[in-house]
Amino acid sequence: MAKTTAPKKRNPKPRPLATPTDLPTAATRDIVQAMNVVLADVYALYLKTKNFHWHMSGPHFRDYHLLLDEQAVQLFAMTDLIAERIRKVGGTTLKSIGDISRNQRIRDNDADYVEPLAMLAELREDNKTLASGLRDAHDVCEEHHDIATTSLIEGWIDETERRTWFLFEASRHGDATGH
Numbered sequence: 001m002a003k004t005t006a007p008k009k010r011n012p013k014p015r016p017l018a019t020p021t022d023l024p025t026a027a028t029r030d031i032v033q034a035m036n037v038v039l040a041d042v043y044a045l046y047l048k049t050k051n052f053h054w055h056m057s058g059p060h061f062r063d064y065h066l067l068l069d070e071q072a073v074q075l076f077a078m079t080d081l082i083a084e085r086i087r088k089v090g091g092t093t094l095k096s097i098g099d100i101s102r103n104q105r106i107r108d109n110d111a112d113y114v115e116p117l118a119m120l121a122e123l124r125e126d127n128k129t130l131a132s133g134l135r136d137a138h139d140v141c142e143e144h145h146d147i148a149t150t151s152l153i154e155g156w157i158d159e160t161e162r163r164t165w166f167l168f169e170a171s172r173h174g175d176a177t178g179h
Contacts, residue, residue: 018090019087019088019089019090019091020090021088021089021090023089023090023144023146024144026144027089027144027145027146028089028090028091029091030140030143030144031086031089031091031140031141031144031146031149032086032089032090032091032092034136034137034140034141035082035085035086035091035137035141035149036086036091036093036094036103037103037104037105037133037137038082038130038133038134038137038153039079039082039083039086039093039094039100039103040094040099040100040101040102040103040104040105041103041104041105041106041129041130041133042075042078042079042082042130043079043094043100043104044100044104044105044106044107044108045075045106045123045126045127045130046072046075046076046079047108048106048108048109048122048123048126049068049071049072049075049123050068050072051109052068052109052114052119052122052123053065053068053069053072055113055114055119056068056116056119057116058116060116060170061116063170064116064119064120064170067166067167067170068119068123071123071163071166074159074163078156078159081152082152085148085149085152088148089146089149105129105133106126106129106130107126109122117171120167120170120171121167121171123163123167124164124167124168124171127160127161127163127164127167128164130160131157131160131161131164134153134156134157134160135157137149137153138150138153138154138157141153
């Protein structure tokens with residue numbers, strides 16, 4: 001009769017994610033905290049942009065609808081890059097809608113109806129808030145010599161400023177000369 005051995009006991013306690021990084025623990029903590037707030041803001045702004053895209057109306061419907069869809073696509077594209085940077089530096093990302101709501105600085109808008117120009121103005125201000133948050137996160141990453149994240153943030157600041165500019169220009173009342 002062959003002797004059987006008992007299977008090895010598995011560790012019932014899950015092991016934390018331990019992505020290797022050369023960044024000190026304090027740097028990882030600070031960068032992850034800053035970038036998770038940015039991630040929450042980007043998700044909140046993405047959803048608000050889609051909300052306004054879905055509920056746009058009025059004589060400029062097509063132009064505004066397409067503009068907001070383009071901006072939402074750009075915002076959504078940022079989310080995976082942000083989350084992957086968080087993981088690459090040894091952190092964990094937001095895990096739920098609740099996590100997003102606890103960390104976001106961009107306010108939700110649950111109104112049944114918002115005037116089209118008010119939508120554009122609100123999104124313009126939200127993009128300015130996001131740009132400010134990106135600058136704050138850039139400072140944290142720069143302080144800890146996280147060059148890869150600072151480089152990505154610089155591009156996102158430019159994209160955010162472009163969205164702000166487009167929202168401003170689309171909503172202003174200029175004369176025939178553009179002034």
